[in-house]
Amino acid sequence: MTSTTHHTRRDGATEHYDAIIIGAGVSGMYALHHLRGMGLSVRAYDGAPSVGGTWWYNRYPGARVDGPSAPLYGYTFSDELVKEWDWTESQSSQPEVHSYLEHFADRFDLRRDIQLETWVRSARYDEATQRWQVETSTGLRASAQFLVCAVGALSTPNTPDIPGFDAFEGECVHTGNWPQTPVSFSGKRVGVIGTGSSGVQAIPEIAKEADHVTVFQRTPQYTVPARNRPLAPEELAAVRENWETLRAGMTALPDADAALPMAPGNGRSAFDETPEQRHALYEELWEQGTLAFVFRNYAELLVNEEINREVCAFLRGKIREIVRDPETAEKLMPDHFYGTKRPILDSGYYETYNRDDVTLVDLRRDPIEEMTATGVRTRSGEHPIDVLVLATGFDAISGSMLRLDPKGRDGVSLKERWQSRFHNYLGLMISGFPNLFMIHGPGTPGVLYLMPLGAELETEWIANCIRHLRDRGLGAVEPTHAAELDWDREVSALADKTLFPRTDSWYTGSNIPGKPRHFSVHLGGPAYFHRIAEIANEGYDGFVFTPALGERANAGSR
Ligand code: NAP
Numbered sequence: 190m191t192s193t194t195h196h197t198r199r200d201g202a203t204e205h206y207d208a209i210i211i212g213a214g215v216s217g218m219y220a221l222h223h224l225r226g227m228g229l230s231v232r233a234y235d236g237a238p239s240v241g242g243t244w245w246y247n248r249y250p251g252a253r254v255d256g257p258s259a260p261l262y263g264y265t266f267s268d269e270l271v272k273e274w275d276w277t278e279s280q281s282s283q284p285e286v287h288s289y290l291e292h293f294a295d296r297f298d299l300r301r302d303i304q305l306e307t308w309v310r311s312a313r314y315d316e317a318t319q320r321w322q323v324e325t326s327t328g329l330r331a332s333a334q335f336l337v338c339a340v341g342a343l344s345t346p347n348t349p350d351i352p353g354f355d356a357f358e359g360e361c362v363h364t365g366n367w368p369q370t371p372v373s374f375s376g377k378r379v380g381v382i383g384t385g386s387s388g389v390q391a392i393p394e395i396a397k398e399a400d401h402v403t404v405f406q407r408t409p410q411y412t413v414p415a416r417n418r419p420l421a422p423e424e425l426a427a428v429r430e431n432w433e434t435l436r437a438g439m440t441a442l443p444d445a446d447a448a449l450p451m452a453p454g455n456g457r458s459a460f461d462e463t464p465e466q467r468h469a470l471y472e473e474l475w476e477q478g479t480l481a482f483v484f485r486n487y488a489e490l491l492v493n494e495e496i497n498r499e500v501c502a503f504l505r506g507k508i509r510e511i512v513r514d515p516e517t518a519e520k521l522m523p524d525h526f527y528g529t530k531r532p533i534l535d536s537g538y539y540e541t542y543n544r545d546d547v548t549l550v551d552l553r554r555d556p557i558e559e560m561t562a563t564g565v566r567t568r569s570g571e572h573p574i575d576v577l578v579l580a581t582g583f584d585a586i587s588g589s590m591l592r593l594d595p596k597g598r599d600g601v602s603l604k605e606r607w608q609s610r611f612h613n614y615l616g617l618m619i620s621g622f623p624n625l626f627m628i629h630g631p632g633t634p635g636v637l638y639l640m641p642l643g644a645e646l647e648t649e650w651i652a653n654c655i656r657h658l659r660d661r662g663l664g665a666v667e668p669t670h671a672a673e674l675d676w677d678r679e680v681s682a683l684a685d686k687t688l689f690p691r692t693d694s695w696y697t698g699s700n701i702p703g704k705p706r707h708f709s710v711h712l713g714g715p716a717y718f719h720r721i722a723e724i725a726n727e728g729y730d731g732f733v734f735t736p737a738l739g740e741r742a743n744a745g746s747r
Contacts, residue, residue, distance in 0.1 A: 214242015217339030383580030664737030672731030
């Protein structure tokens with residue numbers, strides 16, 4: 190890179206950086222570390238009082254990761270970090286993940302460039318200076334050539350619009366924005382709305398403490414035992430010994446003929462086996478628990494209706510076996526294709542409905558009519574409640590970008606651009622929004638890959654793009670709209686090979702009233718990262734580079 194690096198400058202009330210990062214969670218912190226390492230002046234802002242993003246806010250009882258913490262839920266770029274951090278459970282709890290992220294911030298001295306309790310209220314591109322202008326909740330103004338939005342794919346809570354909501358006089362908490370002060374359920378009647386991953390993790394824990402729990406369920410869910418357990422020192426040692434092979438496996442390209450690039454795959458086709466053999470595999474995977482139920486299942490699981498229906502029938506059988514009251518068991522029966530809503534792991538979820546102090550309300554038959562001062566009124570009557578827990582999820586993937594609503598060239602807002610479709614190119618940039626990069630935005634594999642590793646790889650692409658631009662004395666980069674349309678077709682074509690788009694879920698945005706239905710996750714997994722690297726290496730096809738200010742006359746544009 191040429192020596193165009195600027196250091197922090199201040200003129201009047203405005204601070205100037207090379208890059209501003211919004212968010213100090215898993216992605217934002219890695220972006221800070223990496224971009225700073227290439228000599229840029231970088232500032233990260235986050236509204237929370239601590240680093241960690243989603244892992245700071247989601248501190249509800251039972252919150253934990255669902256993939257194996259070691260090696261999957263951690264950064265991979267530093268062998269030292271892998272070797273010095275001791276995960277204690279197979280699926281780490283929220284406090285442990287948050288401690289890990291704090292350790293990461295300290296270990297790499299990130300805190301001096303992170304400003305906490307500072308919400309970015311507005312971000313506007315100034316074409317005359319080719320810089321982003323940012324204003325924060327603390328009244329601070331800053332500018333930067335590059336804006337990196339690490340705003341989180343699951344960080345804008347979805348709060349349902351229930352009539353009479355403000356009339357409720359009890360306590361109301363959201364799993365996605367859990368209070369910092371402890372919430373006591375002891376001796377209380379608790380209502381929980383929502384039975385996604387957060388609800389399924391929280392409900393058994395709340396039931397252990399509360400006087401009574403009423404679960405308000407809109408869509409029943411399949412869940413598989415988490416089988417969380419302490420991690421033996423030998424297991425951790427084995428991960429460290431085999432680290433290079435494991436890391437290589439995480440980015441290896443799938444078989445060319447895999448049914449789905451990010452596919453489940455035990456290497457067997459369901460159609461080569463008898464129904465009895467298939468049933469034996471499902472039983473074995475159930476016993477094993479964990480996300481192995483998806484990833485060691487048949488390659489056809491997420492693409493073939495017949496096999497998926499067979500798995501659904503197997504899981505419904507498990508619900509009937511576990512839940513003693515047949516009426517409650519019937520209310521718990523899911524009817525969507527397994528895996529097309531985010532697969533869930535649990536620790537005693539279905540068993541919780543065998544308790545006398547837990548009631549299940551099926552909102553499909555008995556919908557919520559209103560909140561009252563003392564509870565929730567459904568069509569069948571009032572359910573008295575002292576504490577209401579909203580486990581109602583997030584405006585996911587595109588939601589946090591829409592909440593930020595940056596204004597691009599000519600003052601056009603992202604909300605206008607994304608009114609009907611979340612147009613982007615490679616999931617990393619948006620036409621009309623020069624020098625703005627997203628991490629884990631729509632169009633990336635984000636939520637269906639490994640979040641920390643995905644953040645590393647996306648950041649590396651962003652860093653290379655910045656280097657490319659600066660080495661050539663260029664000032665701005667953005668994709669063409671034609672490239673966005675091609676990308677949209679590519680993402681949709683992958684999704685359409687699967688059963689995913691056939692189910693309403695937060696993947697499709699259907700959990701948010703009025704949001705366009707758009708399955709925006711790139712299902713390529715590792716293949717996605719090879720693809721974006723190839724586009725960069727071959728000269729950034731689909732991008733337009735603009736000469737730097739004052740150098741327009743002698744620098745070419747692509
Ligand atoms: P979610 O999966 O979107 O679940 C939200 C729940 O609230 C659903 O049951 C939904 O019903 C219900 N709901 C939403 N609005 C409602 C309304 N107006 N009335 C009644 N019910 C309503 O959200 P989440 O459980 O927070 O999980 C989101 C994602 O975060 C997960 O899928 C996962 O990727 C991640 N996460 C991971 C873990 C982990 O284990 N590592 C834990 C928590 C979260 P419908 O299904 O009908 O929309």
